[in-house]
Amino acid sequence: MGKLIKYEMKKQRGSRMVILISLIVGIIAYCVSLITGNEYMMGLIILFGVCAAILVFFYTGIESVLVLNRDLKTKQSYMLWMLPRSIWEILGAKFLSALLQMAIVYGAFCIAIGQGIVGAVIRFEGFAALADLVQTASRTFVKGGVQWTDFIWLAVYLFICWSQTIMIGFLAVIMSRTVLIRSRFAGLLSVILFFVIGFVLERGYNAMYQLPGLSGLAVSLDFNIWDVIYYVVTGVLLFLVSGFLADRKLSV
Protein backbone atom coordinates (compact mmCIF):
# COMPACT_ATOMS: atom_id res chain seq x y z
CA MET A 1 0.00 0.00 0.00
CA GLY A 2 2.83 2.40 0.90
CA LYS A 3 4.38 2.08 -2.55
CA LEU A 4 1.06 2.72 -4.24
CA ILE A 5 0.61 5.85 -2.11
CA LYS A 6 4.14 6.95 -3.04
CA TYR A 7 3.25 6.97 -6.76
CA GLU A 8 -0.17 8.53 -6.20
CA MET A 9 1.59 11.34 -4.33
CA LYS A 10 4.00 11.72 -7.25
CA LYS A 11 1.05 12.17 -9.60
CA GLN A 12 -0.15 15.08 -7.47
CA ARG A 13 3.33 16.52 -6.98
CA GLY A 14 2.96 19.10 -9.75
CA SER A 15 -0.11 20.78 -8.29
CA ARG A 16 1.29 20.50 -4.76
CA MET A 17 4.50 22.26 -5.76
CA VAL A 18 2.63 25.03 -7.59
CA ILE A 19 0.42 25.62 -4.53
CA LEU A 20 3.28 25.54 -2.02
CA ILE A 21 5.60 27.75 -4.10
CA SER A 22 2.77 30.25 -4.63
CA LEU A 23 2.13 30.20 -0.90
CA ILE A 24 5.79 30.87 -0.13
CA VAL A 25 5.82 33.76 -2.60
CA GLY A 26 2.67 35.10 -0.94
CA ILE A 27 4.22 34.83 2.53
CA ILE A 28 7.37 36.61 1.42
CA ALA A 29 5.34 39.39 -0.20
CA TYR A 30 3.24 39.67 2.96
CA CYS A 31 6.34 39.88 5.17
CA VAL A 32 7.82 42.58 2.94
CA SER A 33 4.61 44.60 3.14
CA LEU A 34 4.57 44.10 6.91
CA ILE A 35 8.14 45.28 7.35
CA THR A 36 7.73 48.26 5.04
CA GLY A 37 4.34 49.07 6.59
CA ASN A 38 2.65 49.10 3.19
CA GLU A 39 -0.93 48.49 4.30
CA TYR A 40 -2.36 48.74 0.79
CA MET A 41 -0.13 45.91 -0.40
CA MET A 42 -0.89 43.93 2.74
CA GLY A 43 -4.62 44.20 2.14
CA LEU A 44 -4.20 43.18 -1.47
CA ILE A 45 -2.18 40.11 -0.50
CA ILE A 46 -4.75 39.08 2.13
CA LEU A 47 -7.59 39.48 -0.37
CA PHE A 48 -5.73 37.52 -3.01
CA GLY A 49 -4.73 34.89 -0.42
CA VAL A 50 -8.33 34.35 0.68
CA CYS A 51 -9.51 33.87 -2.93
CA ALA A 52 -6.61 31.52 -3.67
CA ALA A 53 -7.29 29.57 -0.47
CA ILE A 54 -10.92 28.99 -1.47
CA LEU A 55 -9.88 27.72 -4.91
CA VAL A 56 -7.13 25.53 -3.46
CA PHE A 57 -9.55 24.18 -0.83
CA PHE A 58 -11.95 22.91 -3.49
CA TYR A 59 -9.34 21.79 -6.01
CA THR A 60 -7.28 19.82 -3.49
CA GLY A 61 -10.44 18.29 -2.11
CA ILE A 62 -11.37 16.68 -5.41
CA GLU A 63 -7.95 16.34 -7.05
CA SER A 64 -7.83 12.58 -6.40
CA VAL A 65 -11.04 12.15 -8.39
CA LEU A 66 -9.51 14.07 -11.30
CA VAL A 67 -6.38 11.91 -11.10
CA LEU A 68 -8.50 8.73 -11.15
CA ASN A 69 -10.37 10.05 -14.18
CA ARG A 70 -7.08 10.77 -15.97
CA ASP A 71 -5.77 7.30 -15.06
CA LEU A 72 -8.81 5.58 -16.50
CA LYS A 73 -9.04 7.78 -19.57
CA THR A 74 -5.54 6.96 -20.78
CA LYS A 75 -3.46 3.85 -21.21
CA GLN A 76 -1.62 4.86 -18.05
CA SER A 77 -4.25 2.81 -16.26
CA TYR A 78 -2.12 -0.23 -17.21
CA MET A 79 0.40 1.02 -14.69
CA LEU A 80 -2.15 0.20 -12.00
CA TRP A 81 -4.00 -2.80 -13.39
CA MET A 82 -0.89 -4.76 -14.34
CA LEU A 83 0.32 -4.74 -10.74
CA PRO A 84 -0.12 -7.74 -8.47
CA ARG A 85 -2.33 -5.68 -6.19
CA SER A 86 -6.03 -5.96 -5.43
CA ILE A 87 -8.45 -3.28 -6.53
CA TRP A 88 -9.11 -2.51 -2.86
CA GLU A 89 -5.47 -1.67 -2.30
CA ILE A 90 -5.37 0.51 -5.41
CA LEU A 91 -8.52 2.48 -4.53
CA GLY A 92 -7.52 2.60 -0.86
CA ALA A 93 -4.14 4.07 -1.80
CA LYS A 94 -5.86 6.71 -3.91
CA PHE A 95 -8.08 7.67 -0.98
CA LEU A 96 -5.21 7.82 1.52
CA SER A 97 -2.98 9.82 -0.80
CA ALA A 98 -5.82 12.29 -1.30
CA LEU A 99 -5.98 12.64 2.47
CA LEU A 100 -2.23 13.11 2.69
CA GLN A 101 -2.24 15.71 -0.08
CA MET A 102 -4.92 17.66 1.76
CA ALA A 103 -3.07 17.39 5.06
CA ILE A 104 0.08 18.84 3.44
CA VAL A 105 -1.63 21.65 1.55
CA TYR A 106 -4.11 22.66 4.28
CA GLY A 107 -1.38 22.32 6.91
CA ALA A 108 0.80 24.71 4.93
CA PHE A 109 -2.10 27.17 4.62
CA CYS A 110 -2.80 27.00 8.38
CA ILE A 111 0.85 27.71 9.14
CA ALA A 112 0.82 30.61 6.67
CA ILE A 113 -2.34 32.11 8.19
CA GLY A 114 -0.99 31.71 11.72
CA GLN A 115 2.30 33.30 10.70
CA GLY A 116 0.40 36.17 9.07
CA ILE A 117 -1.66 36.92 12.19
CA VAL A 118 1.27 36.63 14.57
CA GLY A 119 3.42 38.80 12.32
CA ALA A 120 0.78 41.52 12.04
CA VAL A 121 0.09 41.64 15.78
CA ILE A 122 3.80 41.82 16.64
CA ARG A 123 4.44 44.42 13.95
CA PHE A 124 1.69 46.79 15.01
CA GLU A 125 1.12 46.06 18.69
CA GLY A 126 4.27 44.30 19.95
CA PHE A 127 4.84 41.01 21.76
CA ALA A 128 2.75 42.01 24.78
CA ALA A 129 -0.29 42.47 22.57
CA LEU A 130 0.24 38.99 21.11
CA ALA A 131 0.26 37.50 24.64
CA ASP A 132 -2.89 39.48 25.43
CA LEU A 133 -4.55 38.26 22.28
CA VAL A 134 -3.82 34.63 23.16
CA GLN A 135 -5.16 35.13 26.70
CA THR A 136 -8.31 36.90 25.52
CA ALA A 137 -8.96 34.27 22.91
CA SER A 138 -8.55 31.49 25.50
CA ARG A 139 -10.94 33.23 27.94
CA THR A 140 -13.54 33.82 25.24
CA PHE A 141 -13.15 30.23 24.21
CA VAL A 142 -13.81 28.91 27.75
CA LYS A 143 -16.49 31.45 28.72
CA GLY A 144 -18.34 30.99 25.43
CA GLY A 145 -18.92 27.38 26.33
CA VAL A 146 -16.85 26.13 23.41
CA GLN A 147 -15.29 22.78 24.20
CA TRP A 148 -12.54 20.75 22.60
CA THR A 149 -15.04 17.99 21.89
CA ASP A 150 -16.90 20.43 19.63
CA PHE A 151 -13.75 20.81 17.56
CA ILE A 152 -13.27 17.06 17.44
CA TRP A 153 -16.86 16.61 16.26
CA LEU A 154 -16.38 19.29 13.66
CA ALA A 155 -13.23 17.57 12.41
CA VAL A 156 -15.05 14.23 12.29
CA TYR A 157 -17.93 15.80 10.36
CA LEU A 158 -15.64 17.47 7.86
CA PHE A 159 -13.68 14.26 7.38
CA ILE A 160 -16.66 11.99 6.79
CA CYS A 161 -18.41 14.49 4.52
CA TRP A 162 -15.27 14.90 2.46
CA SER A 163 -14.72 11.11 2.40
CA GLN A 164 -18.21 10.61 1.09
CA THR A 165 -17.68 13.24 -1.61
CA ILE A 166 -14.50 11.50 -2.72
CA MET A 167 -16.23 8.12 -2.76
CA ILE A 168 -19.08 9.57 -4.84
CA GLY A 169 -16.46 10.96 -7.22
CA PHE A 170 -14.66 7.61 -7.50
CA LEU A 171 -17.91 5.78 -8.21
CA ALA A 172 -19.08 8.37 -10.75
CA VAL A 173 -15.77 8.22 -12.64
CA ILE A 174 -15.59 4.43 -12.59
CA MET A 175 -19.20 4.09 -13.73
CA SER A 176 -18.79 6.55 -16.57
CA ARG A 177 -15.50 5.06 -17.73
CA THR A 178 -17.06 1.58 -17.61
CA VAL A 179 -20.30 2.36 -19.41
CA LEU A 180 -19.07 5.01 -21.83
CA ILE A 181 -15.43 4.09 -21.99
CA ARG A 182 -15.03 4.91 -25.67
CA SER A 183 -17.10 8.06 -25.59
CA ARG A 184 -15.71 11.57 -25.38
CA PHE A 185 -18.74 12.34 -23.21
CA ALA A 186 -17.54 10.08 -20.40
CA GLY A 187 -16.20 13.10 -18.49
CA LEU A 188 -19.54 14.89 -18.71
CA LEU A 189 -21.37 11.73 -17.69
CA SER A 190 -19.17 11.38 -14.61
CA VAL A 191 -20.08 14.93 -13.56
CA ILE A 192 -23.80 14.18 -14.01
CA LEU A 193 -23.45 10.90 -12.14
CA PHE A 194 -21.62 12.72 -9.34
CA PHE A 195 -24.61 15.00 -8.76
CA VAL A 196 -27.17 12.22 -9.21
CA ILE A 197 -25.47 9.94 -6.65
CA GLY A 198 -25.08 12.91 -4.30
CA PHE A 199 -28.79 13.72 -4.67
CA VAL A 200 -29.80 10.10 -3.98
CA LEU A 201 -27.65 10.00 -0.85
CA GLU A 202 -29.12 13.28 0.34
CA ARG A 203 -32.62 11.83 -0.06
CA GLY A 204 -31.48 8.76 1.86
CA TYR A 205 -30.17 11.00 4.63
CA ASN A 206 -33.51 12.78 4.91
CA ALA A 207 -35.40 9.49 4.77
CA MET A 208 -33.31 8.11 7.63
CA TYR A 209 -34.75 10.74 9.97
CA GLN A 210 -38.28 9.69 9.03
CA LEU A 211 -37.64 6.27 10.58
CA PRO A 212 -39.43 5.53 13.87
CA GLY A 213 -37.17 6.36 16.77
CA LEU A 214 -34.98 8.67 14.70
CA SER A 215 -37.54 11.29 13.76
CA GLY A 216 -36.93 13.07 17.06
CA LEU A 217 -33.29 13.47 16.09
CA ALA A 218 -34.08 15.33 12.90
CA VAL A 219 -31.39 17.49 11.40
CA SER A 220 -30.27 20.13 13.81
CA LEU A 221 -27.20 22.12 14.56
CA ASP A 222 -26.27 19.66 17.29
CA PHE A 223 -23.85 16.95 16.39
CA ASN A 224 -25.43 13.58 16.32
CA ILE A 225 -24.07 10.10 16.01
CA TRP A 226 -26.65 9.03 13.42
CA ASP A 227 -25.19 11.49 10.93
CA VAL A 228 -21.80 9.92 11.44
CA ILE A 229 -23.21 6.40 11.10
CA TYR A 230 -25.04 7.36 7.90
CA TYR A 231 -22.00 8.95 6.27
CA VAL A 232 -19.66 6.14 7.29
CA VAL A 233 -22.02 3.38 6.11
CA THR A 234 -22.77 5.07 2.77
CA GLY A 235 -19.08 5.90 2.30
CA VAL A 236 -18.13 2.26 2.82
CA LEU A 237 -20.93 1.14 0.50
CA LEU A 238 -19.77 3.54 -2.22
CA PHE A 239 -16.21 2.23 -1.84
CA LEU A 240 -17.38 -1.38 -2.11
CA VAL A 241 -19.51 -0.71 -5.20
CA SER A 242 -16.62 1.22 -6.84
CA GLY A 243 -14.19 -1.61 -6.16
CA PHE A 244 -16.63 -4.25 -7.35
CA LEU A 245 -17.35 -2.37 -10.58
CA ALA A 246 -13.70 -1.67 -11.25
CA ASP A 247 -12.79 -5.29 -10.61
CA ARG A 248 -15.58 -6.81 -12.69
CA LYS A 249 -16.18 -4.37 -15.47
CA LEU A 250 -13.34 -1.99 -16.01
CA SER A 251 -11.69 -2.42 -19.34
CA VAL A 252 -9.04 -0.27 -20.93
Add this chain to the structure above:
Amino acid sequence: MMMECKELTKWFGSKKAVSEMTLNLEGGKIYGLLGENGSGKTTWMKMVAGLTLPSHGEILYEGHPLCYHDKSEIAYMSTEPFFYDFMRVKDVGEYYGDFFEDFDAGRFVEMTEAMGLLSEMKVRNLSSGMNAKLKIAATLARKAKLYLLDEPLNGIDYKAREEIIELIIGTADGTNTFVISTHLLEEVESFVEYAIFIREGKLMDKVNLESERMKTGRSLTDIYMDIM
Protein backbone atom coordinates in the same frame (compact mmCIF):
# COMPACT_ATOMS: atom_id res chain seq x y z
CA MET B 1 -0.32 -26.79 -18.75
CA MET B 2 0.76 -23.28 -17.84
CA MET B 3 -2.31 -21.47 -19.13
CA GLU B 4 -5.71 -22.81 -20.12
CA CYS B 5 -8.35 -20.66 -21.74
CA LYS B 6 -11.75 -22.28 -21.90
CA GLU B 7 -14.38 -20.85 -24.23
CA LEU B 8 -13.07 -17.36 -23.64
CA THR B 9 -15.46 -14.70 -24.88
CA LYS B 10 -15.34 -10.93 -24.65
CA TRP B 11 -18.12 -8.59 -25.68
CA PHE B 12 -17.69 -4.84 -26.13
CA GLY B 13 -21.25 -3.66 -26.33
CA SER B 14 -22.74 -5.57 -29.21
CA LYS B 15 -19.36 -6.47 -30.68
CA LYS B 16 -17.82 -9.84 -29.91
CA ALA B 17 -14.07 -9.17 -29.78
CA VAL B 18 -13.10 -12.70 -28.75
CA SER B 19 -15.39 -15.61 -29.43
CA GLU B 20 -15.38 -18.85 -27.43
CA MET B 21 -11.65 -19.26 -27.69
CA THR B 22 -10.26 -22.43 -26.16
CA LEU B 23 -6.49 -22.39 -26.13
CA ASN B 24 -3.79 -23.95 -23.98
CA LEU B 25 -0.23 -22.73 -23.52
CA GLU B 26 2.59 -25.01 -22.48
CA GLY B 27 5.41 -23.79 -20.28
CA GLY B 28 8.80 -23.03 -21.84
CA LYS B 29 7.55 -22.32 -25.37
CA ILE B 30 7.51 -19.27 -27.62
CA TYR B 31 4.17 -18.57 -29.25
CA GLY B 32 3.41 -16.16 -32.04
CA LEU B 33 -0.08 -14.71 -31.90
CA LEU B 34 -0.99 -13.85 -35.47
CA GLY B 35 -3.96 -12.17 -37.03
CA GLU B 36 -5.11 -9.03 -38.75
CA ASN B 37 -5.70 -5.76 -36.92
CA GLY B 38 -8.92 -6.01 -34.92
CA SER B 39 -8.86 -9.80 -34.90
CA GLY B 40 -8.93 -9.98 -31.10
CA LYS B 41 -5.25 -10.51 -30.31
CA THR B 42 -4.95 -7.57 -27.92
CA THR B 43 -8.24 -8.34 -26.17
CA TRP B 44 -7.21 -11.95 -25.64
CA MET B 45 -3.86 -10.79 -24.26
CA LYS B 46 -5.46 -8.32 -21.88
CA MET B 47 -7.72 -11.02 -20.52
CA VAL B 48 -4.83 -13.42 -20.02
CA ALA B 49 -2.79 -10.61 -18.41
CA GLY B 50 -5.65 -9.98 -15.98
CA LEU B 51 -6.31 -6.46 -17.24
CA THR B 52 -9.85 -7.15 -18.26
CA LEU B 53 -12.28 -9.88 -17.34
CA PRO B 54 -13.82 -12.19 -19.93
CA SER B 55 -17.56 -11.86 -20.51
CA HIS B 56 -17.74 -15.62 -20.56
CA GLY B 57 -15.33 -18.52 -20.11
CA GLU B 58 -12.49 -19.30 -17.79
CA ILE B 59 -8.75 -18.70 -17.58
CA LEU B 60 -6.67 -21.12 -15.54
CA TYR B 61 -3.10 -20.20 -14.69
CA GLU B 62 -1.04 -23.16 -13.49
CA GLY B 63 -4.25 -24.99 -12.65
CA HIS B 64 -6.10 -22.28 -10.72
CA PRO B 65 -8.40 -19.47 -11.85
CA LEU B 66 -6.35 -16.43 -12.81
CA CYS B 67 -6.21 -13.87 -9.99
CA TYR B 68 -4.33 -10.65 -9.28
CA HIS B 69 -1.54 -12.50 -7.42
CA ASP B 70 -0.60 -14.18 -10.70
CA LYS B 71 0.39 -10.81 -12.14
CA SER B 72 3.58 -11.16 -10.12
CA GLU B 73 4.56 -13.95 -12.57
CA ILE B 74 3.07 -12.51 -15.74
CA ALA B 75 4.88 -9.72 -17.57
CA TYR B 76 2.56 -7.87 -19.92
CA MET B 77 3.68 -5.28 -22.42
CA SER B 78 1.01 -3.26 -24.13
CA THR B 79 1.43 -1.99 -27.66
CA GLU B 80 0.61 1.59 -26.61
CA PRO B 81 2.86 3.76 -24.40
CA PHE B 82 1.59 3.54 -20.82
CA PHE B 83 4.22 4.98 -18.49
CA TYR B 84 3.29 7.97 -16.37
CA ASP B 85 4.14 11.36 -17.87
CA PHE B 86 6.09 12.49 -14.84
CA MET B 87 8.53 9.59 -15.12
CA ARG B 88 12.09 9.53 -16.31
CA VAL B 89 13.70 6.36 -17.66
CA LYS B 90 15.19 5.56 -14.25
CA ASP B 91 11.78 6.06 -12.58
CA VAL B 92 10.33 3.31 -14.76
CA GLY B 93 12.98 0.96 -13.38
CA GLU B 94 12.24 2.10 -9.85
CA TYR B 95 8.50 1.56 -10.37
CA TYR B 96 8.96 -1.99 -11.66
CA GLY B 97 11.44 -2.66 -8.86
CA ASP B 98 8.94 -1.45 -6.28
CA PHE B 99 6.12 -3.69 -7.45
CA PHE B 100 7.68 -6.77 -9.05
CA GLU B 101 9.95 -8.97 -6.98
CA ASP B 102 11.27 -10.65 -10.12
CA PHE B 103 12.55 -7.35 -11.54
CA ASP B 104 16.29 -7.19 -12.16
CA ALA B 105 17.31 -3.53 -11.88
CA GLY B 106 20.83 -4.24 -13.12
CA ARG B 107 19.54 -5.89 -16.28
CA PHE B 108 17.16 -2.99 -16.86
CA VAL B 109 20.02 -0.48 -16.72
CA GLU B 110 22.12 -2.70 -18.98
CA MET B 111 19.36 -2.99 -21.56
CA THR B 112 18.36 0.67 -21.54
CA GLU B 113 21.97 1.77 -21.92
CA ALA B 114 22.52 -0.69 -24.75
CA MET B 115 19.48 0.76 -26.51
CA GLY B 116 20.65 4.34 -26.08
CA LEU B 117 18.19 5.34 -23.37
CA LEU B 118 19.68 7.66 -20.77
CA SER B 119 18.39 7.34 -17.22
CA GLU B 120 17.49 11.04 -16.97
CA MET B 121 15.43 11.11 -20.18
CA LYS B 122 11.82 12.10 -19.63
CA VAL B 123 9.31 9.48 -20.76
CA ARG B 124 6.96 12.08 -22.26
CA ASN B 125 9.74 13.36 -24.52
CA LEU B 126 10.68 9.97 -25.94
CA SER B 127 9.95 9.14 -29.56
CA SER B 128 7.62 6.21 -30.22
CA GLY B 129 10.60 4.01 -31.08
CA MET B 130 12.44 4.94 -27.88
CA ASN B 131 9.27 4.40 -25.88
CA ALA B 132 8.90 0.94 -27.39
CA LYS B 133 12.47 0.14 -26.39
CA LEU B 134 11.82 1.32 -22.85
CA LYS B 135 8.70 -0.84 -22.60
CA ILE B 136 10.53 -3.92 -23.78
CA ALA B 137 13.47 -3.26 -21.44
CA ALA B 138 11.19 -2.88 -18.41
CA THR B 139 9.23 -6.00 -19.33
CA LEU B 140 12.18 -8.23 -20.14
CA ALA B 141 14.09 -7.11 -17.04
CA ARG B 142 11.56 -9.14 -15.11
CA LYS B 143 12.19 -12.84 -14.57
CA ALA B 144 8.58 -13.69 -15.25
CA LYS B 145 7.15 -17.10 -16.00
CA LEU B 146 4.92 -15.79 -18.75
CA TYR B 147 5.68 -12.86 -21.04
CA LEU B 148 2.85 -11.36 -23.06
CA LEU B 149 4.23 -8.95 -25.64
CA ASP B 150 1.68 -7.08 -27.70
CA GLU B 151 3.27 -5.94 -30.97
CA PRO B 152 6.75 -5.45 -29.50
CA LEU B 153 8.25 -4.60 -32.88
CA ASN B 154 5.71 -1.93 -33.79
CA GLY B 155 7.15 1.45 -34.67
CA ILE B 156 10.71 0.26 -34.30
CA ASP B 157 13.42 0.67 -36.91
CA TYR B 158 15.04 -2.35 -38.48
CA LYS B 159 18.24 -2.27 -36.41
CA ALA B 160 16.38 -1.92 -33.15
CA ARG B 161 14.07 -4.78 -34.17
CA GLU B 162 17.08 -7.03 -34.39
CA GLU B 163 18.20 -5.89 -30.93
CA ILE B 164 14.76 -6.59 -29.48
CA ILE B 165 14.56 -10.00 -31.08
CA GLU B 166 17.98 -10.77 -29.63
CA LEU B 167 16.76 -9.69 -26.21
CA ILE B 168 13.67 -11.90 -26.47
CA ILE B 169 15.71 -14.89 -27.56
CA GLY B 170 18.23 -14.19 -24.80
CA THR B 171 15.46 -14.04 -22.17
CA ALA B 172 13.68 -17.20 -23.37
CA ASP B 173 15.49 -19.87 -21.42
CA GLY B 174 13.16 -22.82 -21.87
CA THR B 175 11.56 -22.34 -18.46
CA ASN B 176 9.56 -19.23 -19.29
CA THR B 177 6.83 -18.83 -21.87
CA PHE B 178 6.44 -16.09 -24.46
CA VAL B 179 3.36 -15.03 -26.37
CA ILE B 180 4.25 -12.44 -28.98
CA SER B 181 1.53 -10.78 -30.95
CA THR B 182 2.66 -9.44 -34.30
CA HIS B 183 1.86 -9.14 -37.94
CA LEU B 184 5.55 -9.06 -38.94
CA LEU B 185 5.74 -12.74 -39.85
CA GLU B 186 9.24 -12.76 -41.29
CA GLU B 187 10.68 -11.12 -38.19
CA VAL B 188 9.46 -13.78 -35.78
CA GLU B 189 9.58 -16.88 -37.94
CA SER B 190 13.11 -17.77 -36.90
CA PHE B 191 12.38 -18.13 -33.20
CA VAL B 192 8.64 -18.72 -32.72
CA GLU B 193 7.83 -22.37 -31.98
CA TYR B 194 4.06 -22.28 -32.24
CA ALA B 195 1.88 -19.99 -34.32
CA ILE B 196 -1.61 -19.19 -33.06
CA PHE B 197 -3.88 -17.86 -35.78
CA ILE B 198 -6.83 -15.66 -34.83
CA ARG B 199 -9.48 -14.25 -37.14
CA GLU B 200 -12.56 -12.26 -36.10
CA GLY B 201 -12.05 -13.25 -32.49
CA LYS B 202 -11.91 -16.95 -33.23
CA LEU B 203 -9.03 -19.35 -32.94
CA MET B 204 -8.37 -20.63 -36.45
CA ASP B 205 -5.46 -22.93 -35.70
CA LYS B 206 -2.43 -23.55 -33.54
CA VAL B 207 0.52 -24.84 -35.52
CA ASN B 208 3.83 -26.32 -34.43
CA LEU B 209 6.07 -24.61 -36.94
CA GLU B 210 8.99 -27.01 -36.75
CA SER B 211 6.93 -30.09 -37.41
CA GLU B 212 4.99 -28.24 -40.12
CA ARG B 213 8.25 -27.32 -41.82
CA MET B 214 9.42 -30.93 -41.59
CA LYS B 215 6.13 -32.23 -42.98
CA THR B 216 5.29 -29.77 -45.70
CA GLY B 217 8.25 -27.37 -45.97
CA ARG B 218 5.90 -24.40 -45.78
CA SER B 219 7.08 -21.10 -44.30
CA LEU B 220 5.11 -19.18 -41.69
CA THR B 221 3.89 -16.81 -44.40
CA ASP B 222 2.64 -19.74 -46.49
CA ILE B 223 0.78 -21.19 -43.53
CA TYR B 224 -0.66 -17.78 -42.67
CA MET B 225 -1.94 -17.28 -46.20
CA ASP B 226 -3.46 -20.75 -46.27
CA ILE B 227 -5.23 -20.46 -42.92
CA MET B 228 -6.27 -16.84 -42.95
